[in-house]
Amino acid sequence: MRWWLVVASLWLLVVLTIPDTLARNRPRNQDGETRRTKRKRDGQGHGRGRAGRPRPLKIRLVPGPSVPAEPRENQGNTLFLESYKNLQEQHSSYNVIPDPDLSLDLSGDSPVPSDPSDPVTPLTQEEIQRILWREEEEHREEEERLRKKDEARKKRRQQRKEQAERQRKIVEERRREEEEALRLQVEKEEEEWRRQMEEMRRQEEERRRQEEEDRRRKEAAEKEARERERKLEEERRRQEQILREELLALVEEEEERQEKAKERQEEAEEEEEEVWLRGDVFQMPPKQPEEPEEPDILPAPIPRPPAATEDEPKEVEAEVEEAEEEEEEEVVVVANRGGLPPGCDISDVTVTCENAKLIHFPPLAIPELKSLSLEGNSISSIPAEAFNGIPNLEWINLKKNKLTSAGIDAKAFKGLKMLRRLYLDGNLLETAPSDLPPTLQELKISENRLRGIDENSFQDLSSLVILELEGNLLSEGNVDPLAFAPLSQLSYLRLGRNHFRTIPQGLPASLLELYLENNLIEEISETVLNQTRNLNVVSLRHNRLDESRIAPMAWINHRNLESIDLSHNDLYLVPSYLPRSLVHLVLVGNNIERIPGYVFAHMDPGLEYLYLSYNKLDGEGIEPESFFGTYHSMVELCLDHNQLLTVPSGINEMTNLHFLRLNNNRIRSIPDEGICDPNHSGDSTLVALRLENNYIDPQKISPTAFSCVRSSSSVVLKPQKTK
Numbered sequence: 001m002r003w004w005l006v007v008a009s010l011w012l013l014v015v016l017t018i019p020d021t022l023a024r025n026r027p028r029n030q031d032g033e034t035r036r037t038k039r040k041r042d043g044q045g046h047g048r049g050r051a052g053r054p055r056p057l058k059i060r061l062v063p064g065p066s067v068p069a070e071p072r073e074n075q076g077n078t079l080f081l082e083s084y085k086n087l088q089e090q091h092s093s094y095n096v097i098p099d100p101d102l103s104l105d106l107s108g109d110s111p112v113p114s115d116p117s118d119p120v121t122p123l124t125q126e127e128i129q130r131i132l133w134r135e136e137e138e139h140r141e142e143e144e145r146l147r148k149k150d151e152a153r154k155k156r157r158q159q160r161k162e163q164a165e166r167q168r169k170i171v172e173e174r175r176r177e178e179e180e181a182l183r184l185q186v187e188k189e190e191e192e193w194r195r196q197m198e199e200m201r202r203q204e205e206e207r208r209r210q211e212e213e214d215r216r217r218k219e220a221a222e223k224e225a226r227e228r229e230r231k232l233e234e235e236r237r238r239q240e241q242i243l244r245e246e247l248l249a250l251v252e253e254e255e256e257r258q259e260k261a262k263e264r265q266e267e268a269e270e271e272e273e274e275v276w277l278r279g280d281v282f283q284m285p286p287k288q289p290e291e292p293e294e295p296d297i298l299p300a301p302i303p304r305p306p307a308a309t310e311d312e313p314k315e316v317e318a319e320v321e322e323a324e325e326e327e328e329e330e331v332v333v334v335a336n337r338g339g340l341p342p343g344c345d346i347s348d349v350t351v352t353c354e355n356a357k358l359i360h361f362p363p364l365a366i367p368e369l370k371s372l373s374l375e376g377n378s379i380s381s382i383p384a385e386a387f388n389g390i391p392n393l394e395w396i397n398l399k400k401n402k403l404t405s406a407g408i409d410a411k412a413f414k415g416l417k418m419l420r421r422l423y424l425d426g427n428l429l430e431t432a433p434s435d436l437p438p439t440l441q442e443l444k445i446s447e448n449r450l451r452g453i454d455e456n457s458f459q460d461l462s463s464l465v466i467l468e469l470e471g472n473l474l475s476e477g478n479v480d481p482l483a484f485a486p487l488s489q490l491s492y493l494r495l496g497r498n499h500f501r502t503i504p505q506g507l508p509a510s511l512l513e514l515y516l517e518n519n520l521i522e523e524i525s526e527t528v529l530n531q532t533r534n535l536n537v538v539s540l541r542h543n544r545l546d547e548s549r550i551a552p553m554a555w556i557n558h559r560n561l562e563s564i565d566l567s568h569n570d571l572y573l574v575p576s577y578l579p580r581s582l583v584h585l586v587l588v589g590n591n592i593e594r595i596p597g598y599v600f601a602h603m604d605p606g607l608e609y610l611y612l613s614y615n616k617l618d619g620e621g622i623e624p625e626s627f628f629g630t631y632h633s634m635v636e637l638c639l640d641h642n643q644l645l646t647v648p649s650g651i652n653e654m655t656n657l658h659f660l661r662l663n664n665n666r667i668r669s670i671p672d673e674g675i676c677d678p679n680h681s682g683d684s685t686l687v688a689l690r691l692e693n694n695y696i697d698p699q700k701i702s703p704t705a706f707s708c709v710r711s712s713s714s715v716v717l718k719p720q721k722t723k
Contacts (some may be wrong), residue, residue: 005171009164016157101447128621226447226471229518231498241537340364353377365389373397375423381407387416394418399444410434424448425468432457439463446470446494452478458486468494470515475499481506495519496539503528513537517565520544526551529558537563541586545569552577556602556657566590567611574612584609588638591616597625606633613661617642640664640690647674655680658687663716667694670701676708684708690716 123131126206129551144535228587234258340346349369353362355376361383364372369390379401386409387393393416403424414435421442424433429448436443438460450472457480458464475498484490484506491512495504500519507514521543529535535558545566554577555561561579567588574587574595582603592615600607607630617639627634627650636659639648644665652673660675672678675689686709698717706715 003175006168006177009168009171015163016160096404124164140713142439195600213564224469229471262434269612272403277291318414340366342395361386363389369393371395371397374401375399376401378402380404382409382412384409384411386412391415392418395421397423399423403427403429405429405431405433408433436461442466444468446472448472450474453480453483455480455482455485457483461486462488465489466492469498470494471497473499474505476502479504481498483506507532509533511535515539516543517541518543523549524554526553529555535559535561536570537561539565540569541565541567543569545571547571547575550575555579578603580604582607585616588612590612592621593617594621595623595626598628600627600631601625602634606630608633608635610634610636611638613640617644619645622648622650623669625648627654630654635659637661647671651675652677656685658685660688661690662694663690664693667691667696670696672702672704672707674705676704676706678704678707680708684710686710686714688714688716692716692719693721695721 217243224639340351341353341356341358341362343358344351344353344362346352346366350371350373351364351366351369352373354373356374358374358377358379361379362374362382366389370392372390372393372395375397376399379398380403382403396416396419404427408429413422413433414437416437417439419437419440422436422440423444425444425446425448427445427448429445430451430455432445432450434456436458440461441463442467443461443464446468447470450469451474451476453469458467467487467490474495481504484493484504485508487508490508490509490510493507493511493513496515496517496519498519500516501522502515503521503524505518505528507529509531512534513536514532515537517539518541521540522545524540524545535555538555538561546569554576555564556579558579559581561581562583563584564578565586566575567586567590569590571590571592572594575591576596576599578599580586580603585607588611592612595617597610610630622644626648631650631653632655634654634657637651637654637657638659638661640661641664644662644667646667647662647670651657652675670691676686684707689706689709696717698720699719708711709715
């Protein structure tokens with residue numbers, strides 16, 4: 001770090017070393033001249049110096065006669081004699097002439113200026129020797145002084161060098177210490193950085209692991225919920241089938257009894273002409289009774305005829321069933337036709353590869369093919385050229401595969417100009433496939449992972465009639481209000497088992513049936529259904545609605561809305577401001593304690609089917625005017641599994657009632673006029689009456705209490721609860 005200190009030390013060492021080296025390498029004569037120059041500069045030449053001392057006499061040697069000199073013994077000096085002899089040898093004859101500017105006092109006094117005009121007096125041999133001795137002495141002193149000065153200078157130079165070396169060592173040591181401190185600091189910072197990065201990486205891994213765990217838990221919960229729903233649906237269908245079989249058995253048994261009794265032949269014929277009841281168009285799963293029933297007495301179920309608004313979906317399903325039956329009757333296996341893989345069957349224009357363990361889309365080349373079923377395989381992708389060999393497909397079934405949004409090429413379905421139905425249920429899709437053909441009429445993407453529907457998801461699908469998106473991750477926050485705008489022909493929409501808190505915005509005006517069961521819907525605003533004036537059926541079962549969160553103007557003016565299912569919500573009383581055209585109302589499984597008076601009075605032509613099973617109605621919850629407006633229209637009334645103490649008033653005035661359920665209540669007696677009006681002179685209309693699991697004593701019932709029931713066998717009284 002302090003490199004400039006090293007450079008300065010080196011420069012000082014060079015400056016001090018170079019002059020000394022040059023002085024040692026200089027020639028001797030030059031050294032003598034240098035010393036003389038220094039002596040002159042220092043004021044030590046001949047004559048008087050700066051301090052006033054006498055300067056040495058300046059003499060000149062001039063040629064003269066050779067005079068041998070005999071130095072004195074006490075003054076002799078080998079060096080002087082050699083110098084003197086050399087001087088005599090070099091100059092054969094010189095005379096010593098004093099400097100004209102100075103005079104020499106032989107006694108050692110200071111020279112005195114003499115007149116230049118005075119004659120020059122030659123010096124004697126002794127004076128010359130004295131001068132030479134003095135000069136030699138001064139020369140030795142000068143050399144000694146110079147030697148000491150040189151030694152002092154060398155000593156100072158050595159001291160400076162040692163000081164410079166010490167300074168260099170100190171600087172070097174300090175530099176090393178600074179470098180070591182800097183290295184330690186850098187290592188510490190690097191260690192701290194590595195520790196922070198390790199901590200961040202650990203936190204990121206922990207967060208990612210937590211997200212993955214949450215995702216797996218959520219998927220497991222969703223899978224479990226779907227499996228539970230599937231099992232409930234299967235159980236419901238099984239129970240419906242059992243009930244149908246039991247009903248058929250009862251009908252057959254009744255017919256046999258009627259055939260045996262000749263006196264009741266006419267009554268038997270009337271039973272054969274019995275009118276089927278509409279039943280529950282929403283396919284409610286029947287609940288088990290609170291107490292076991294006698295095995296020989298079976299409850300009369302509500303049969304389920306097709307609703308007028310469900311004709312189109314049922315026709316589609318009927319066509320599929322007929323096609324499957326035809327396939328079963330006319331299956332012709334063709335080996336290796338058009339690239340057909342093992343495990344696939346072909347019949348006429350239909351290929352079936354269900355549960356064939358396929359992991360890739362089969363490369364088929366059958367131009368005349370109309371239907372393709374690949375249900376129950378492990379196909380994860382559909383390439384762009386998948387349908388090149390089968391361009392005339394009208395129906396594709398890809399249910400229960402492993403398709404992902406990224407695995408379906410954007411142009412996979414674009415070339416299918418005749419496609420009518422596409423089933424993608426039970427896959428791993430997160431978005432709806434793009435570029436679907438405009439001829440599509442039915443699209444099913446239930447039980448996937450759809451996380452949103454944007455404005456362009458259903459672009460150009462103006463012919464779509466049926467759309468099913470149940471069992472996904474949709475909510476009002478990720479469904480664009482303009483998503484359904486292109487669906488100008490949509491009639492049937494299923495959005496059950498999602499995460500909606502309100503009814504989605506932007507529903508198409510053509511919509512006839514809307515299913516939103518098993519969501520989180522808490523309110524119905526008065527504007528959300530303004531555009532759906534043709535709506536006929538609305539199912540909102542298994543949500544979080546209560547009567548206060550339904551806006552008064554939400555649907556009261558809808559003139560085509562006939563069926564509403566609000567079962568399994570949080571209702572405490574029958575909602576007011578129901579549609580005027582309402583015919584079918586399901587309120588099963590709520591907390592309803594009261595039926596307000598005149599709540600059905602505004603309906604035209606009047607409510608026909610009312611299901612209030614599994615609520616909390618008691619004797620005080622039903623007012624005399626509760627059923628006002630339904631006396632001539634009510635066909636089916638279910639008040640079972642409540643807390644009724646008596647038969648509600650107003651039932652005996654229902655002149656068109658065919659089916660009545662009062663079982664599983666707390667009724668103790670049946671008044672003569674409680675169910676049937678003795679003044680009514682028309683034909684009997686009540687086909688089935690259920691009163692089991694109450695506290696009724698059959699022996700105390702008047703024979704005229706059931707006078708309006710067509711057949712006594714249609715009244716179910718057993719079993720009854722004991723006190």
